[in-house]
Amino acid sequence: MFSSKESFQKAFLKKLEMTYGKSFSESTVRDQYHTLGNMVREYISSNWIATNERNRNSNTKQVYYLSIEFLLGRLLGQNLLNLGIRDVVEQGLGELGISIEDMEEVEADAGLGNGGLGRLAACFLDSLASTNLPGHGFGIRYKHGLFEQKIVDGFQVELPEQWLRHENSWEVRKSDQAVEVGFWGEIESYCERGRLQFRHIDGETITAVPYDIPIIGFSNETVNTLRLWNAEPSSFPIYKDVMEYKRETEAVSEFLYPDDTHDDGKILRLKQQYFLVSASLQNIVNSHRKTYGTLLNFHEKVAIQINDTHPVLAIPELMRILLDEEKIGWDEAWSITTQTISYTNHTTLSEALEKWPVHIFKPLLPRIFMIIEEVNERYCKELWERYPGDWTKIEHMAIIAHGLVKMAHLAIVGSYQVNGVAKIHTEILKEREMKDFYEVYPEKFSNKTNGITHRRWLLKANSQLSSLISETIGDEWVQHPQLLSRLNEYAYDNSFKERLEYVKKEKKLALAQIIKEKNGIVIDEHSIFDVHVKRLHAYKRQLLNVLHIMYLYNRLKEDSNFSIHPRTFIFGAKASPGYYYAKKVIKLINSLADKVNNDPQTSHLLKVIFLENYRVSLAEKVFPAADVSEQISTASKEASGTGNMKFMMNGALTVGTLDGANVEICEEIGEHNMFLFGLKAEEVLHYNRNGGYRSYDYYHHDKRIKQVMEQLINGFFPHSYDSFEPIYDSLLMQNDEYYVLRDFASYVMAHEQINEAYQNKPKWFEMSTINIAQSGYFSSDRTIKEYADHIWNIKPTNRVQHS
Template sequence: MFSDKEQFKELFLRKLEMTYGKSVEETCRRDQFHVLGMMVREYISKDWIESAEKARTSKSKQIYYLSIEFLPGRFLGNNLLNLGITELLKEGLDELGIDLSDIEDIEADAGLGNGGLGRLAACFLDSLASLSLPGHGCGIRYKHGLFEQKFVDGFQVELPEQWLSHGFVWEVRKPDLAEEIPFWGTVESYSDGGRLKFRHIDAVKVLAVPYDVPVVGYQNKTVNTLRLWSAEPALVPWQKDIMKYKRETEAVTEFLYPNDTHDEGKILRLKQQYFLVAATLKSIMGSFRKKYNDIHLFHEKIGLHINDTHPVLAIPELMRILIDEENLTWDDAWNITTKCISYTNHTTLSEALEKWPVRILEPLLPRIYMIIHEINERYCQDLWAAYPGNWNHIEQMAIIAHGEVKMAHLAIAGSFSVNGVAKLHTEILKNREMKNFFDFYPSKFNNKTNGITHRRWLMKANPELCGLITEAIGEEWKSSPEQLELLNPYYNDNSFLGGLRDVKKIKKHQLADRIYKNTGLRVNVDSIFDVQVKRLHAYKRQLLNVFHIMHLYNRMKEDKHYKPYPRTFIFGAKASPGYYYAKKVIKLINSVAEKVNNDRDVNSYIQVVFLENYNVSLAEEIFPATEVSEQISTASKEASGTGNMKFMMNGAVTIGTLDGANVEMEERLGPENIFIFGLNADQVISYLANGGYSPYDYYHGDERIQLICNQLINGFFPNSSEHFETIFDSLLTENDQFFVLRDFASYISTQRQVEEAYQDQASWSQKSLKNIAMSGFFSSDRTVKEYADEIWNIKPL
């Protein structure tokens, strides 16, 4: 189908006419995308079937990666790249008067994730397939993914995301593999041959229908599967209120992260989590039983990886299956479960660790709660043996305490491996956040520094840079990204460094066109492109970035002779719908943008852009054009970050704190190729433990800070002062828990160093080169190999 350009064109035209009953001239871009997508999926199908058959007949271990989020972005361009047919299709379509990039733009982003967690999961799937490893994703097919973001008067407004409104060409619905998932009801005990057994009765059942999506490996004929479960009504003839049941059922997979400030939202989230793990485990157990007779082999042939705490109910659900359905003893079932399940922790923020009220979990999942309760009883007995009489210590480590089920505690107790996602993060877990658990289970804890797929974030997003690299060091880096280090000898090669500058200018022009198209603002392509794109969260400190912009504005207004080097500040971020403070920061960024961009005294030197609805597709345009990467979270708060790696791989230079993976980036780059400022993790932790920080000292001691803080509430932003009192209070009344004012002076000083360094373009290009050359370590291929070898024990098929 795609071996010959003429054959492709003939087949494409014929399919277009047969599908839509009109000539190619009459078809629209959406018609063309749909037909091309169907053709590519058909082309993938042979390898997909063969990969599944190889996995089915092989006796090797399979890994299932359970995640409440996947954020794959668009599939077409990535699939064409991994299949190695992009150029053939591009040339063929060109000859038909069709631009491939126009067709790619038609595809909606599969919005099945929120941010780093879901994007990491998507990168891992790409690496698993590209390394020919037997690993599959298991998630939820949300009808509406993360909301679509609009700005109205500078405020974020959330609209339902309609990514499925025109269908999803890559998925295959498999109703014959549907599973029934029970909620509510009661548990009854009965005797079976003298053995006490339990069954779940009077449950309200929901049908979990799988939709399979192919995950194509890079030019290796491996196609793994992302299985997404959708909730549909089951046959429940006794159900009285059919319409209510239908609404409640469909709600299970309608939205990603329903607002859980009230019980109704909590119940829905908990339903989602159990729905995912129960459907996945039923499906896995069915496949296992067709292949093996001995249930005691389960952990040797199956690995379940839980991505953060959302899928932790896999632990009691696997216990339920092994005890209630496979008739194993508790000890045998626990032995299999704890050898089967591995867990990745993604946070150092204790408030982000999930806890579920018993009053909600017990009635919704009665048998699961019984099992969690029994796990806790036995686990606390082990703790008592280790810490006799130390009730306080046991209470702190218990899975159930104070009417809550602590999901991270359950995850640690019920798994054989607990990993952090950067060296610093893992050390903080071991020495602070989870010290009690590390002391009790030292062998479980390990580090796996995150990575990103260089195929999407360099080869696809930045073909110009990809071509320059390949011309210099050959093709092998595409399969072995660590070979990007072969670029290091070009450090003093003026021709190559000039090529880097040319590529960056091309990507800046492309992003400037996107900014104009989206916002109507013409930005200066000769300015520094300074970018912060990520979730809007207080610890990520978009506020510190905004304060720098306000400082530059104030300084220019006070001193007519002061002219900073031109800089364009670019933001992209969504705030969680219930996150009041984050939404105020969005309003502040937009208010600053309005003030700066409309002031003729300053807008030749600084411009501010906040791009709506930040997503994977937009990110693919932003990262290659960026020159300064803002990674300015409060040290010790960011587990790893992956945006920092995407910027690095595209030659941006980072300004950041020693937080998350920034620490390892600095180790590889050397301090001369990254701009580090602010408190380090030990200093932050010391302040939090011992006190001693007073933001009022910085407010009264630094006129720049005082002016900026006062501008939040003194009418500087017309009609907006009442909106920013929350931010003012967070800094001064609530003691500035993320140390924005403490790090301000260091940040401003370091930003001046950035400005000076940028003006020496030869030296800046060397920094950029060094970032690209040292980014290979941060490929998700390296990360996934470490998981495969050190946790999952799986080998390429």
């Protein structure tokens, strides 16, 4: 069907007419997009079926990746690329007068994630399929995702994401594999064959209906599956109003991260988490039982990876199935569970480690709470034997304490491996955040530094750069990204660097056009594109960037001898709906943009852009265009970061702290090929432990800081009134938790170095080349191989053999 552009055109036109009952000339771009999407899904269906059958029939151990987020981005272009048919399709459509780029723009970004956690999960699925590994994802099919961000008068406004408004060409509903998930009710105990047993009665059930999305491997015939669960009404409880029950049920798969500032929101979030793990575990167990007839070998054939603490309820849910449904004894059930489940930790922030109030948890999930109580009791008994009389330590390490269920503690106790996502992150976990647990279970802890799929972030997002690389070193790097290191010898080749500079300029022009269309602002493509795109959080310090821009603006206004290379500062970020402080920072960025961009004295040298509704498809335009990558989190706070890797792979230079994966980027490229500043992790940890930091000292002794701080509250921003007082107070009255003022002077110096370095273009693109050359280490293929070899014990399966 796709062997030539002519055969493709014929099949495409026929499919369109059959699907929509209209001629090609009457069809819309959306009709054409869905026609092509459905064709691709049908095209891979035999490989999809064959992959599943191969995994079932070969007794292969499989991994299931449970994540509350999967930030997939658009799938059409990536699927065409992975199948190796993009050129044929592009040519065929081109002759019909259709731009494939216009068609791709029709596709909505799937509203299944927020930030790095979800994008990592998506990269991992791509790598699993592309390396022929038997691995699948389980998530929730959010109807409205996180939210669509609109900026109104500088403020973030949240609207429902309507990504499912139109048909989703990539999903297949599997109603026959729906399962029931139970909540509330009571637990009844009874005796059976001399053993105490339990059953859930008078509960409320929700039907979990799976929708499957194919995950297509690159240049192979493997098609794995992402299964997303949709919450639908079951038989409604007689004590509830029908419409109320329907609303409550559908809310479970309506929004990602419902606001949990009140108990109703907490209940909904906890419902989501149990809904995900219960549906997934039942599905995995049913499939395993069909193949093997027993669950006694479950851990030998199944590996379950829980991505952060959101799916930790997989541990007691697997225990519930083994105990209550399979009638397996506790010790054997616990042995199976703790050899099946492994846990990835994504944070060093203790406030981000989930804790659920018992008064909410126990009535919502009565049997699960009973199981966790039993796990906790047995675990605390072990601790007592190890630390007799040390109630403080036992209380600190307990799974249930002070009316809270501590999910990270349950994750560590109930899994066989706990991994961090960057070297420094893992060391901090072992030495500080989880030190007590590391002392008890040192064999459980390991590091798996995150990675990104170069297929999306280089091959797809930057085809011009990919072509230049292949022309220069051959195309073996596409299958083996570590071979990008061959580019190192071209770091001093002026001809190559001139071509690299040309590619960067083309990408900057393309982004400048998007900014002109979306923001109505003309930016100088010769300026330094300094980019800060990531989730909005205080520890990621978008605020430090803003204060620096304010300082630059002040210098340009006050000092006629001061000059800089033109700079365009580009931000993109969403703040959680209930995160008041982060929303203030977004307002501050936009207020600064209004002031700076409209000042004729400085606007030719300084521009500030806030990209509305930052998402994967927009990121694909941003990373290739960036000159400077802002990775400026407070040292010790960022677990890894993956944006730093995407920028690096596209030749941007990092300004950053030695935090997360920045440390390993520095090891790969050398600190002379990036711009480091700020406190080290151990210095931050010392301040946190021992005190000694006074933000007022920096306010009083650095006139630059004093000026920008006063401008937050003195009317410098017209019509802002007292909007930015909470930011001012956080830095002074609350002593600047993330050391923004402490790192300010060092950050200014780093930017002065950037300004100077950019004047020497051959040197700049030498550094850029080295960044690209060393980025192959950060491919998610490498990360997934480490998981497969050291945690999951799974092997690549043979390719599908067609007769």
